[in-house]
Amino acid sequence: MVPISIVYQGALRCTATHDNSGTQIITDAPVDNLGRGESFSPTDLVATALGSCIITTMGIVAQKEGMDAVLDGTTIAIEKHMSRDVPRRIIRLVVKIEFPAGISTRYRQRLNEIGETCPVAKSLHPEIQLDISYNYPD
Numbered sequence: 214m215v216p217i218s219i220v221y222q223g224a225l226r227c228t229a230t231h232d233n234s235g236t237q238i239i240t241d242a243p244v245d246n247l248g249r250g251e252s253f254s255p256t257d258l259v260a261t262a263l264g265s266c267i268i269t270t271m272g273i274v275a276q277k278e279g280m281d282a283v284l285d286g287t288t289i290a291i292e293k294h295m296s297r298d299v300p301r302r303i304i305r306l307v308v309k310i311e312f313p314a315g316i317s318t319r320y321r322q323r324l325n326e327i328g329e330t331c332p333v334a335k336s337l338h339p340e341i342q343l344d345i346s347y348n349y350p351d
Contacts, residue, residue: 224249246301256293256303259337263306264289266333267345271324280320286313305342314350321349 216232225242226249240255242248253261268287275281287310294305310328312321325347328334334343 226252256295259303259333260291260293260306263331263333263337264291264308266331267308267310267328270331271327274323274327283316283320284312287311302338303341305344306337308343308345309348310346311348312350316349321347 218230218232220228220230222228222239225247227240228237229240230237238258239252240258241250241252243254243257244250246254248254268284268289271287272281272284275284289311290309292305292307293303294307296302296304308328312324316324328345328347337343
């Protein structure tokens, strides 16, 4: 169990605290949904959780195999697409992963499999279209 405390600050803003560490994040409703859009929205955090889960899960496996340095410099760009109808929801997440050079062909397949099965990806509603692309420079 990981305890998280959330306090509503008013004006569609919340402060969430990771109770074990004291680390805090602020969320705002997006501008197109009556908010200020000055921080991550709750659905932005879902997209962020997916990207960080993918690379963290890859990193765990790489570390166990003594290959964790091979992922250093990997970047992830995510596009979050929301529905236009009600109820408002995430309908598509586009994830573009850019790896550094030097990852073997054999290891690439393994990383792709890990990306598709990270805990957040497996926790998303099946109606969310998930498009993950992996770019390995030669």
